[in-house]
Every structure is written in structure tokens, then in C-alpha cells.
Amino acid sequence: MKPEHSRRNFMKTSAIITGGILTSPFVLPKAYAAPDNHLKLALIGCGGRGTGAVFQAFETGHPIKLVAMADAFRDRLDGSLKPILDKYGAEKVVVPEERKFVGFDAYKQAIAEADVVILATPPGFRPPHFEEAVNQGKQIFMEKPVATDAAGIRRVLAAAEIAKAKKLNVVVGLQRHYQSNYRETIQRIHDGAIGDITGGQVYWNDGGVWVRERQPGQTEMEYQMRNWYYFNWLCGDHITEQHVHNIDVANWVKQGYPVKAEGTGGRLVRTGKEHGEIFDHHVVTFTYADGSVIHSECRHFPGAANRVDESFQGTKGKAYLSAGNHGNLSDWKGNAIYSHNRENDVNPYQQEHNELWDALFKGEYKFADAENAAKSTMTSIMGRYATYSGKVLTWEEALNGKVDLFPEKLAWDTSPKVLPNEDGYYPHAIPGKTQVI
Numbered sequence: 001m002k003p004e005h006s007r008r009n010f011m012k013t014s015a016i017i018t019g020g021i022l023t024s025p026f027v028l029p030k031a032y033a034a035p036d037n038h039l040k041l042a043l044i045g046c047g048g049r050g051t052g053a054v055f056q057a058f059e060t061g062h063p064i065k066l067v068a069m070a071d072a073f074r075d076r077l078d079g080s081l082k083p084i085l086d087k088y089g090a091e092k093v094v095v096p097e098e099r100k101f102v103g104f105d106a107y108k109q110a111i112a113e114a115d116v117v118i119l120a121t122p123p124g125f126r127p128p129h130f131e132e133a134v135n136q137g138k139q140i141f142m143e144k145p146v147a148t149d150a151a152g153i154r155r156v157l158a159a160a161e162i163a164k165a166k167k168l169n170v171v172v173g174l175q176r177h178y179q180s181n182y183r184e185t186i187q188r189i190h191d192g193a194i195g196d197i198t199g200g201q202v203y204w205n206d207g208g209v210w211v212r213e214r215q216p217g218q219t220e221m222e223y224q225m226r227n228w229y230y231f232n233w234l235c236g237d238h239i240t241e242q243h244v245h246n247i248d249v250a251n252w253v254k255q256g257y258p259v260k261a262e263g264t265g266g267r268l269v270r271t272g273k274e275h276g277e278i279f280d281h282h283v284v285t286f287t288y289a290d291g292s293v294i295h296s297e298c299r300h301f302p303g304a305a306n307r308v309d310e311s312f313q314g315t316k317g318k319a320y321l322s323a324g325n326h327g328n329l330s331d332w333k334g335n336a337i338y339s340h341n342r343e344n345d346v347n348p349y350q351q352e353h354n355e356l357w358d359a360l361f362k363g364e365y366k367f368a369d370a371e372n373a374a375k376s377t378m379t380s381i382m383g384r385y386a387t388y389s390g391k392v393l394t395w396e397e398a399l400n401g402k403v404d405l406f407p408e409k410l411a412w413d414t415s416p417k418v419l420p421n422e423d424g425y426y427p428h429a430i431p432g433k434t435q436v437i
């Protein structure tokens with residue numbers, strides 16, 4: 001195959017990955033013909049990010065009404081509704097008591113009330129919630145990551161196909177795809193500015209996140225649901241919950257997904273009962289089909305050096321990218337090839353909503369982000385499988401993994417699969433011993 005042809009194919013794949021391509025009309029559901037032409041929005045998962053996403057939807061300036069909210073916990077729903085109502089008022093925020101849904105099945109009812117849904121629970125619930133939204137034919141904004149194990153990824157991939165067939169727009173909050181320094185710089189990499197990419201390094205090293213302490217009277221299910229970051233069925237570990245952003249950039253630059261992963265990880269400084277089962281560091285080597293290698297590193301060590309960014313090396317030069325709007329390309333002599341001017345850049349959390357809602361109000365089918373999001377989430381899960389097991393894993397082995405972390409039954413008095421010992425500590429993976437797939 002001539003390079004131009006392969007490049008053209010790459011461009012096509014890349015366009016699909018960036019989610020800005022599939023311009024063709026979708027059939028407006030009847031509900032869209034509301035007398036004042038507004039679209040009805042439901043929020044599923046009323047935490048920090050979901051609340052922020054509703055703000056960003058309203059900030060697009062389109063006629064949107066928030067009509068339903070769902071959360072596992074009533075206090076979280078109330079805590080989200082108040083600032084939204086305070087800012088946007090009762091004309092736009094129309095969530096009466098009968099459209100506040102609480103509990104494990106709340107999502108189904110909230111989704112049914114809306115044209116467009118925001119899915120922003122902890123990622124363990126994304127597969128069933130995405131499936132439901134697709135089955136109900138809704139337009140979707142969903143947060144990353146989109147699952148926490150291979151079983152969940154397979155569900156999301158299957159639902160993504162149905163979403164495409166139904167022409168449902170799906171935007172995923174891997175917002176670097178909507179950030180102009182990433183778009184401009186990676187486009188130039190794909191156009192050959194630094195040659196073929198032979199390697200790279202991607203990092204999310206910082207001090208870690210919140211802990212929600214166990215409260216008297218909580219069942220184990222409630223405790224894990226509140227302190228979700230530290231339990232894999234809900235969070236997927238920080239290599240998935242946070243580092244997916246940087247791993248996804250590597251896949252975007254490489255225009256593909258790794259064929260193999262091997263890694264090292266463990267718990268060094270974050271070892272309390274309240275830290276559940278997750279590791280505090282992972283270092284993974286991802287090998288791609290062309291033999292190129294991406295080094296991935298994430299850690300939660302308070303007081304250590306922070307670094308969240310991506311670097312790549314090509315046959316003709318190198319690239320540096322970060323969420324701080326950096327996008328630099330240079331040749332191997334140090335001459336600048338491209339230096340992103342960040343002056344007029346729009347906040348990517350806003351930009352992803354601007355683009356989604358513009359498309360929705362024009363009746364366009366433009367975004368199919370779910371498949372790439374599932375495969376990038378899978379890449380991060382494959383990394384976790386590698387660090388937990390200490391084994392070298394292929395993409396097929398990881399994607400076909402049989403271990404399903406999700407509880408058999410969801411209720412406040414049923415048990416998640418991972419439980420504390422009599423001293424309150426949770427079992428965690430031991431590389432070399434733990435079976436992950």
C-alpha cells in the first residue's frame with residue numbers, strides 16, 4: 001500500500017477516533033418538536049462532573065430544559081440540583097419531585113424522561129446505563145472511563161454498534177479530543193510532520209484524590225458506593241479512572257490500540273483500610289502492532305513530583321502535549337515545527353458540549369465516540385491486568401477476559417464481590433499470583 005493511501009485510511013480512522021465526522025441527518029424524535037423547540041435533558045449521576053456537565057450544556061445557550069435527575073443517593077441529587085437551579089432558574093430547571101429518581105434503578109426512569117442524557121456515575125455503571133440510553137434511543141454525553149473490566153467493555157462495544165445503527169450522537173468526556181492544542185498538534189503528526197511515531201511516554205502522576213470515610217450504620221454496599229474510587233468494580237483503579245486520558249492520547253497519536261502490555265505496580269504509600277483494593281502506582285509498557293512502544297506511568301504519591309502530559313518520538317522529530325494547552329513539535333535538531341498558540345483556546349469541557357448541542361439542534365448525526373472510548377478504556381484495563389497479574393497480556397486475552405467485577409445483585413443489603421477482612425482491610429492484587437482474566 002502506498003503511503004498516501006495508508007495515510008488517507010489513517011486519517012479516516014483518526015477522524016472517527018476524534019469523533020468529528022459522521023455528518024448525516026438523524027431522525028428527530030417526536031419529543032424534539034416541543035412547542036418552544038427545547039430539548040429535554042436528564043442527568044444520571046449527580047456528582048461533581050455530572051453537575052459541571054449540566055452547567056456546560058446550559059452555557060451553550062441553546063434552549064435546554066433539565067427535566068429529570070437520577071442518583072443512587074438522595075443527598076447527592078439534592079446537592080447537585082441546588083446550584084443548577086440557583087444559576088439557571090425554574091424555567092430551565094424543571095425537576096419536580098416526581099422526576100427525582102433515587103436508587104440503583106433510577107437511571108431507567110430518568111433516561112425515559114429526556115431527549116438527551118448525561119451519564120456521569122462512577123464508571124462501573126456506564127455499561128448498563130449506556131446500554132439503556134441506547135435502547136431507549138437517546139442522544140448521549142457520557143463520561144470516561146466507560147467501564148472497569150473487559151466484560152463491561154464488551155457491553156459498551158456492542159451498544160456502540162447499535163448507537164451507530166440508530167444514528168444516536170455519542171460524545172464521551174475524553175475532552176482532549178475537543179481541545180484545540182491536541183487537535184492541531186495531532187493532526188500535524190498524522191500529516192507526517194515528525195515522521196512515523198516510534199515511541200512515547202504518557203503520565204498521570206499526582207498526589208491522588210478524596211477519601212469518603214466509612215460512616216456508622218452504612219452497609220458494605222453503601223460504603224463502597226460512597227467511597228467508590230478505591231473499589232475496582234466501580235472505579236477500575238486510577239490507571240483507568242484518570243490515566244485513561246493520556247493512554248487515549250497515545251492511541252489517538254498511534255491511530256490504533258496496543259497488541260501487548262506488561263507492567264509493574266503496587267501499593268507503597270496509600271495502604272489504609274479506606275484505600276480499598278486499588279494500587280497507588282502502575283508502570284506499563286504498551287507495544288503496538290508496528291513494534292513501537294509507549295511507556296505509561298501513573299502514581300498517587302502525595303509530596304512527589306507531579307506530571308500529567310504526553311511525549312512522542314518520531315523518525316523525523318518529537319512532540320510534547322499537555323492539558324495546559326501545550327502542543328509542540330520539533331525536529332531532532334531542536335528546530336520548532338509547530339508551537340500551539342493557546343490564546344483563543346476554549347475550555348474543552350465547554351467545547352465538547354458546544355459541538356454536541358450544536359449538532360443536536362441542527363438535527364445532525366456527527367459523533368460516534370463510544371467505540372474509541374471503549375477501546376482506550378480497554379487499553380487502561382489491559383494495563384491494570386498487566387500490573388495486577390505481573391504477566392504479559394495480549395489485547396485479545398485482555399478483551400476476552402472472563403473476570404466480571406460487577407456484583408451479582410445490586411441492593412443496599414447485598415455484598416459486593418470484594419469484602420474486607422476482620423480487621424477492615426481489603427485484599428489487593430499480588431503480581432505473580434493474582435488471576436485477572
Ligand SMILES: NC(=O)c1ccc[n+]([C@@H]2O[C@H](COP(=O)([O-])OP(=O)(O)OC[C@H]3O[C@@H](n4cnc5c(N)ncnc54)[C@H](O)[C@@H]3O)[C@@H](O)[C@H]2O)c1
Binds near residue numbers: 070077144225
Ligand atoms: N472528563 C474528566 O476530566 C472528568 C473529570 C472528573 C470526573 N470524570 C468522570 O465522571 C464520573 C463521575 O465522577 P465524579 O467526580 O462526578 O464523581 P462523584 O462521586 O462526584 O459523582 C458520582 C455520582 O454518581 C452517583 N452514583 C453512583 N452510582 C450510581 C448509580 N448506579 N446510579 C445513579 N447514580 C449513581 C453517586 O452517588 C455520585 O453522586 C467518573 O466516571 C469520572 O471518571 C471525568
